[in-house]
Amino acid sequence: MRILQQTIFIFLLIIFLAAMPSIIVINPNELNIFFDFSHLGKLYGQFITELASGSLGTYQLGDQVRLISEDIKGNFMISLFILLIGVLAAVIIGLLFGVFLSRFIITRFFNMLLNILATIPDFILIVFSLVLAIKIYEVTGVRIISLRPDAGALNLWYPIVLTGIAPTLYMFKLLAVQYYQTSGEDYIRTAVSKGMRVNYINFQHVYKNIEPFIIAELTKVVSLAIGNLFIIEYLLNVPGITKFIFQNNEFQPISIGLFSMLLISLIVYFSIRLLLYIFKRGFIYE
Structure with missing residues (x-):
């Protein structure tokens, strides 16, 4: 109910x-x-x-009236790919630097970098990244972004990076805090005193206690990525699902676009949950 x-x-x-x-x-x-x-x-x-x-209805594209069902599949898959890879990268980077590589010196520099980036609003960070990409092209002649919707991979990898920035910042800070709190527990100290290897402790004890926090905050991680995706697809002219939301004020394409975005977020959420379950079953001993 x-x-x-x-x-x-x-x-x-x-x-x-x-x-x-x-x-x-x-x-x-x-x-x-x-x-x-x-x-x-x-x-x-x-x-x-x-x-x-x-039928999903029609929408106006210039002087043409097109069926939404004929055009939405490609846009749906592009947005799904960008969001899924961005959120997956955020979870993997958060786990690597927040848990499994937290004892190395390089993690401290990574933490300092993320702390600096965390002070900058997401929108400003996205705009600054676009300006930086343009400056790199002006200085070196290397094109790392394209505003053409038919640019293929050149129109995808940079949006993926920008989409994953905010979720990565949030996930890393969350896991870093939870890792240091968990590391101070008595059962972790007991495992260390018994001479167990650090990797074994991280996998078999720390991760098992941190996983519920990852799952609980996964919805917020996905929502952060979706918020950035709206901005990125609009600014970079990515042919994603937000095309149906921003290109006109018709009710039908906007509603289909919003429902599609909801479906994408659910697919990404349950895909990450499935990958975490497979990881746990494959590497963690119950």
Whole structure:
């Protein structure tokens, strides 16, 4: 019952957000903004009718009216790939430097770098990274980004890096704190006093106690990546799912885009959960 209530609430919230551009009206005579809810019933009715008929509806692309179902697959896969690799990299880097490599000197320099980056807002960090990429091209002639939507890998790897920055910062700080707290527990001191190797202790004792914190914070990690993805796909002209959200104010493509983004976040979340489960079953002794 609770899951059903959450599903209904999320559905209603998404279609309401998708309808916002349609219900916000600007009065040119009085120069004010007001809300016109008279079209909501019609919009919702058309949306449900389209889905019931097995169609996702249409959207306007320049002078063309195109079917969403014909164009959305490629955009969906691009956004899914960027988000999945970005979040996966954040988890792996967080585990490596926050737990398994935390005793090495290089981790201290990595920690200092992340502390500096953590003080900069995400949007400023993304814009600064774009400016840096342009400067590198001007000085060296090496193109590391492209604003063309058909640039292939050149239009993907940099968005992946930028998408993973905020989740990596958050995951590393979280795991670093949890690692030092766990390392002070009596059972860890007992394991050290028995002469157990550090890697064995990290795998068999520390990780098992840190894993619940990773799973609990995974939703926030994914949400941070999604927030950056909206900005990055728009600024870098990435042909992702946000194309349907930003390119016009039509209710149908915006709602489909938002639902697709929700589906992408769920796929990424459960994919990371599955990988963590496989890692635990393969390397951790129960």
